[in-house]
Amino acid sequence: MTSNIALRGVAVLYLGLLLIAPVAVMLGATFAGGLGPVLEALARPAFLHALKLTLLIALIAVPLNTIFGILFALAVVRREFKGKALLTALLDLPLGVSPVVVGLALVIVYGRRGEFGGWLADHGVRVIFATPGMVLATIFVCIPFVAREVIPVLREIGTEQEQAARTLGATDWQIFWMVTLPAIRTGVAFGVVLTTARALGEYGAVAMVSGKLSGRTETLTIHVEERFLNFDMVGAYTASLVLALLALATLFLMQRLKPRGSH
Amino acid sequence: MSATSYPVAPPPAAAPPASRGLSVGTPLTVGVVTAYLSVIVLIPLAAVAFRSTSEGWDGFWASVTTPQALAALRLSLGASLLVSLINAVFGTLIAWVLVRDHFPGKDFMSALIDLPFALPTIVAGLTLIAMYGARSPIGLNIAYTVAAVILALLFVTLPFVVRAVQPVLTEMDKEMEQAATALGASGWTTFRLIVLPNLLPAILAGIGLGFARTIGEFGSVVLISGNIPFETEVAAVRIYSQVENDNITAASAIAVVLLALSLVVLLTISLFERRSRKHDQ
Numbered sequence: 001m002t003s004n005i006a007l008r009g010v011a012v013l014y015l016g017l018l019l020i021a022p023v024a025v026m027l028g029a030t031f032a033g034g035l036g037p038v039l040e041a042l043a044r045p046a047f048l049h050a051l052k053l054t055l056l057i058a059l060i061a062v063p064l065n066t067i068f069g070i071l072f073a074l075a076v077v078r079r080e081f082k083g084k085a086l087l088t089a090l091l092d093l094p095l096g097v098s099p100v101v102v103g104l105a106l107v108i109v110y111g112r113r114g115e116f117g118g119w120l121a122d123h124g125v126r127v128i129f130a131t132p133g134m135v136l137a138t139i140f141v142c143i144p145f146v147a148r149e150v151i152p153v154l155r156e157i158g159t160e161q162e163q164a165a166r167t168l169g170a171t172d173w174q175i176f177w178m179v180t181l182p183a184i185r186t187g188v189a190f191g192v193v194l195t196t197a198r199a200l201g202e203y204g205a206v207a208m209v210s211g212k213l214s215g216r217t218e219t220l221t222i223h224v225e226e227r228f229l230n231f232d233m234v235g236a237y238t239a240s241l242v243l244a245l246l247a248l249a250t251l252f253l254m255q256r257l258k259p260r261g262s263h
Numbered sequence: 264m265s266a267t268s269y270p271v272a273p274p275p276a277a278a279p280p281a282s283r284g285l286s287v288g289t290p291l292t293v294g295v296v297t298a299y300l301s302v303i304v305l306i307p308l309a310a311v312a313f314r315s316t317s318e319g320w321d322g323f324w325a326s327v328t329t330p331q332a333l334a335a336l337r338l339s340l341g342a343s344l345l346v347s348l349i350n351a352v353f354g355t356l357i358a359w360v361l362v363r364d365h366f367p368g369k370d371f372m373s374a375l376i377d378l379p380f381a382l383p384t385i386v387a388g389l390t391l392i393a394m395y396g397a398r399s400p401i402g403l404n405i406a407y408t409v410a411a412v413i414l415a416l417l418f419v420t421l422p423f424v425v426r427a428v429q430p431v432l433t434e435m436d437k438e439m440e441q442a443a444t445a446l447g448a449s450g451w452t453t454f455r456l457i458v459l460p461n462l463l464p465a466i467l468a469g470i471g472l473g474f475a476r477t478i479g480e481f482g483s484v485v486l487i488s489g490n491i492p493f494e495t496e497v498a499a500v501r502i503y504s505q506v507e508n509d510n511i512t513a514a515s516a517i518a519v520v521l522l523a524l525s526l527v528v529l530l531t532i533s534l535f536e537r538r539s540r541k542h543d544q
Contacts, residue, residue, distance in 0.1 A: 101518040
């Protein structure tokens with residue numbers, strides 16, 4: 001029993017020093033000067049623009065990756081085709097790629113010096129240092145989450161109900177909306193939560209292709225960095241707090257949706 | 264035979280059309296997801312690999328072995344290995360406490376484990392600066408040191424081993440442990456000889472995912488490490504500054520080394536997992 005208490009103490013101390021104390025200290029520092037400076041930071045046009053841009057990027061990336069994730073899971077679980085193992089491995093690849101490598105890859109392909117990027121620039125399309133590049137970077141880093149959550153659920157439910165629906169004369173579209181989607185709902189929702197959290201919080205990949213132009217190509221995470229580098233700690237902490245609250249909402253939803261520990 | 268890799272409901276041989284479940288445009292779906300993955304992931308990564316050797320193998324080698332690149336790679340690799348080791352010990356310990364111990368606040372602690380997954384990396388770095396930076400309330404300033412790099416990597420990888428070990432520990436039969444204790448084994452001996460071997464695959468899987476993350480980590484490290492060349496500059500920061508200096512080929516070469524390292528680790532885990540799953544059956 002004494003050893004249990006010792007272990008508990010070590011675990012609590014470790015988490016306290018690594019997680020709880022830093023987060024608590026940052027919270028305290030945010031409000032050290034009262035509510036005024038925080039509200040000021042929240043009203044700053046650069047912050048509001050960063051918030052808007054972050055939401056816009058997520059609003060594009062999350063639905064695209066959700067549709068992709070569901071289709072991917074259906075293809076991998078319900079179809080036999082050559083190269084399936086390779087495709088599945090490819091899905092997990094983004095998890096092992098550094099954010100800066102994602103940024104670098106996009107710079108090579110879409111930068112104005114690249115052949116494709118040069119061609120795009122000639123036609124007036126700007127990807128790097130503009131929103132499209134930031135959207136592409138975001139899509140890249142959160143591509144696997146929905147598919148990874150849906151695949152095991154889809155395996156588990158089997159096809160009996162779908163077959164029954166088909167026997168009763170349902171079309172594919174009806175089967176998908178009325179049988180399959182309700183059955184995989186929780187998996188999809190959990191995947192969407194993970195995707196959204198990552199999309200809102202991505203920094204490295206997006207920063208690299210954004211050019212970090214304040215009030216133009218600055219997301220919330222880049223805004224945090226910019227405020228920090230300008231010695232505006234309250235500004236940096238306030239933007240961090242907004243991101244942390246979004247993270248807490250994510251955690252809450254993850255608990256509610258009962259993760260099956262598939263990370 | 265249609266596609267039935269799932270164990271449920273063997274298709275009735277008499278009515279092949281009805282044996283299908285949902286058929287989402289068969290080859291079209293496969294084509295669409297392959298195209299999407301190729302455009303977003305495969306082609307850009309292939310471009311990095313291609314670009315890294317655009318000045319030949321000598322150029323690749325020269326880029327990777329400049330003293331500064333080498334120092335950055337060495338730091339990333341060394342820090343990742345050390346962090347893996349620490350995570351193996353503390354991740355397992357925390358999982359053990361969460362599963363086997365009962366105390367008020369345990370649910371809160373359990374929920375907290377996922378925080379690093381949800382918190383943006385730049386915010387993680389900033390919280391560590393608030394606690395362990397120049398304005399540390401406990402007077403402990405480790406900013407711009409290797410210790411800061413280690414701390415940031417520990418923060419972002421905290422959940423990996425805990426979440427891998429937890430379910431295994433929950434499902435593990437306690438009978439063998441009880442038998443060992445009844446035969447006079449001490450708590451530590453029981454853990455080492457009975458529990459640990461069962462947890463090892465999960466620990467390794469958690470370490471592997473963590474390693475793939477730490478080897479290329481950027482956001483949590485970049486503010487607190489100070490990015491001092493030859494001292495606290497990690498590989499990802501080196502890539503970033505090479506791109507800012509318009510040195511794309513050199514950046515690509517370092518990127519390929521990082522990709523190779525994390526691929527080797529991820530492939531090793533998946534082979535290991537497959538082997539231990541076969542072993543179980």
